[in-house]
Each structure stands twice: as C-alpha cells, then as structure tokens.
C-alpha cells in the first residue's frame with residue numbers, strides 16, 4: 404500500500420449508532436474514507452454506480468487535478484513530458500517510477516526494439532477475420548491469443564515473467580495494430596525495422612508497401628510519438644479499471660490487456676476520437692454548428708458533443724492543448740491547414756466555449772477532440788483511431804497491472820449491489836401462470 408498516513412477519523416451515524424472510519428491523507432488530491440470494514444460493522448453497503456466518489460485503489464503512477472487541468476506522470480506534468488521527452492522514455496518512467504539514465508534508456512529501448520516481431524504463426528489469426536472487421540475486434544482477439552504463444556511470461560507471481568510480458572506487450576502492440584490496418588486494406592504485412600524508433604516504426608509498418616520505399620517524415624513521427632505519449636496513462640479510467648479487475652482474478656497479462664482493449668473501444672471512452680471525427684464530418688460546415696449545439700443540449704436527444712466533457716477534468720484537458728499544437732504542425736506540414744474538418748473543429752470549440760450550457764457544465768475539449776484530426780490528416784482511416792489510442796495506453800494498463808500485483812493487499816475485486824428485484828417466491832407450474 405502507498406505510504407498514506409491515517410490523518411483523522413470520519414464518523415458515520417446510522418439509526419443512532421456511530422461508526423468510526425479511518426481517513427487517509429494522500430500526497431495530492433482528496434482525502435479518502437476507508438470503508439472496508441463498514442459492512443462488517445454496520446451491515447450496510449455504500450452506493451456509487453459510476454464510481455464518481457470512490458477510490459478503487461491507491462497508486463503512485465498518475466495524478467489528475469481536474470479543476471486545474473493538470474496531469475502528472477510520477478509527478479512530471481504531461482506538457483513537460485510531451486515537450487521534452489519521448490514515448491519510450493515515458494514508458495520507462497511509468498513502469499519503473501523514475502526517469503531513466505542514459506544507459507537505462509538505451510537498454511530499455513534496445514529491449515523493446517527487439518521484441519517488436521510477433522510469432523510468425525500468429526499471422527494466421529488475422530486471416531480468420533473478415534477484411535472489413537473493425538481493427539479493435541482484431542486487436543482484442545490477437546492480443547488475447549498472445550497467451551497461447553508466450554507461455555514463458557504468463558506466471559503473474561514471477562517478477563521476471565511479469566517484466567517480460569510487459570516488454571512484449573509494449574513492443575508488439577504497434578505491430579499488431581499495424582497488421583490489423585494492413586489486413587483491413589488488403590495490403591501485405593510490413594515487418595518492424597530495428598533501425599527506426601517506436602513511432603517511426605509504427606508509421607512504416609502502416610504505410611510502407613513492397614512496391615516502393617517509404618520514408619517516414621520526422622514531423623509526422625514526432626506527432627505520432629506525442630499522440631502515444633498523451634495517451635499513455637490516466638489514473639483509474641474505465642479501461643484501466645477493467646485491466647485491474649481482470650487481473651484481480653489472477654488472469655494472465657495478455658487476457659487482462661485484451662479486456663482493457665475491449666473496454667476502451669466504447670464511444671464514451673477511447674472510441675470517442677472516431678466518434679468525434681464522425682460528428683465533425685456530419686456537421687460538415689461551420690454554419691451547421693448551432694444545430695448540433697442545440698441537439699447536445701436537448702435532453703430528449705441522446706446526441707452528445709463527442710470529444711467534449713470528462714468525468715474528472717472540469718477544466719481544459721491538458722492533453723487537448725498539446726494535441727492542438729500538434730494538429731496545427733501536422734496540417735501546416737501537409738499543406739491542409741484549411742482542412743474543412745479542422746475548421747469545423749476550431750469553430751465548434753469556439754462556439755461551445757462561448758455557450759453557458761457547456762461552460763456551466765465544464766464541458767471542454769478532451770484528448771479525443773484533436774487527435775482524430777491529426778490521425779485523419781496522416782491518412783489513417785477512422786477505424787484506426789482507437790487502436791492507436793490502445794497502443795499508447797498499453798504502458799499505462801501494464802504499469803497499473805504491475806502496481807496492483809505488487810500490492811500485498813491485492814485481492815479479487817467483487818463489488819456488491821443495491822438489490823431492487825423480487826424477494827423470495829415459489830416456482831409456479833406453467834399451467835398455473
């Protein structure tokens with residue numbers, strides 16, 4: 404358990420009976436009330452369906468201050484990491500807790516580089532899917548199947564096997580995502596190259612063809628690296644919580660990460676970048692923005708502004724600010740700074756931020772708002788946006804998975820419920836119903 408001290412006690416009174424609950428002081432963020440003994444003491448559960456007021460664990464990896472719009476990885480602000488670091492260095496930081504020395508980084512990068520190929524027989528998995536299968540479906544299947552090939556890194560009780568599984572997942576996720584893309588467009592798979600860095604290698608595996616050489620533009624690979632960095636980890640979001648819950652049963656790392664990929668796919672979570680671009684393209688031109696803003700406010704209309712709002716950020720998502728800079732750089736490089744989708748995005752952001760409905764509800768652009776524009780400009784199909792999010796987030800899932808397995812208090816996650824169903828009743832034969 405992280406070094407959290409008991410600062411004071413909360414007293415809960417139920418039917419005239421008082422119950423003292425210990426409170427812990429964090430290094431940052433809200434204090435917590437420890438309710439682990441509440442049911443045993445008071446015979447009641449707490450009720451928090453969306454976990455809006457519930458800390459599911461303690462962690463030392465990432466901290467978000469939603470009011471300030473601040474995101475820290477092991478204490479380092481995301482804007483400093485995005486501006487001065489690169490994805491594999493951030494991976495090292497998330498995995499091991501400190502920025503690496505030159506030697507440590509060199510060894511780590513060499514290890515990851517030399518684990519990027521997947522078992523040749525795994526290529527057959529892709530051919531079992533329809534060509535038009537969503538790449539997220541392919542990734543869930545292939546990543547889950549890794550446990551059928553890498554038996555020497557599935558023992559979660561062995562620290563070395565945990566580390567090998569971590570390196571394999573970080574290294575192979577771009578290869579699997581690129582292969583899912585190549586399969587979907589009917590092009591041959593492109594093997595990873597050890598002379599390219601992580602982001603450049605991914606772009607090369609996606610866009611190289613046997614017919615001609617593909618040279619990765621350094622501005623595009625820098626933007627790709629930044630996208631991976633900005634998606635690396637984000638506290639106990641839905642997919643990370645899924646990985647932790649799956650891991651609490653003792654499932655192997657590949658099964659746990661496949662569960663995280665499946666959860667990330669949802670449009671309220673990692674699928675929002677694809678949904679956001681679809682929305683921007685549906686809006687089409689800036690003059691139609693008021694119509695969509697009205698729909699977003701209409702309680703009878705399920706439409707929401709994709710790429711806006713966040714459960715934790717009640718200020719600007721700091722990742723969106725950095726992403727916006729990258730969007731401008733990429734579109735400027737590609738000579739499409741007047742990209743109609745970007746024009747709609749910028750005008751939508753302006754109008755939403757001028758609208759009390761969104762400002763009062765702290766609905767600001769999140770990480771997904773600009774990432775889709777960059778990826779579209781790079782010629783990725785929308786179906787590849789969430790797989791790219793999954794590539795970046797793998798290190799976060801793995802770091803949280805490792806932290807959980809290293810916690811001596813770790814036990815299987817098993818929430819209870821507020822039961823509102825039928826009380827006990829006897830079976831009725833069909834002739835009497």
Ligand code: SDX
Nearest residue numbers: 637640671672673675699707708709710711712713714764
């Ligand atoms: C990610 O958790 C993470 O950290 C996730 C993530 C990560 O890195 O892992 O940051 C990645 O998932 C970013 C979020 C991507 N999702 C989207 O962009 C989808 C659109 N956003 C919404 O679905 C929504 O904002 C959520 C799901 C992100 C957050 O929803 P909450 O916190 O549960 O908010 P809520 O549903 O309680 O809404 C509060 C109010 C409601 O209005 P009232 O009932 O108060 O009148 O805000 C409204 C909602 O109707 N609202 C929106 C809105 N989001 C919330 N109205 C219009 N458009 C929206 N996008």
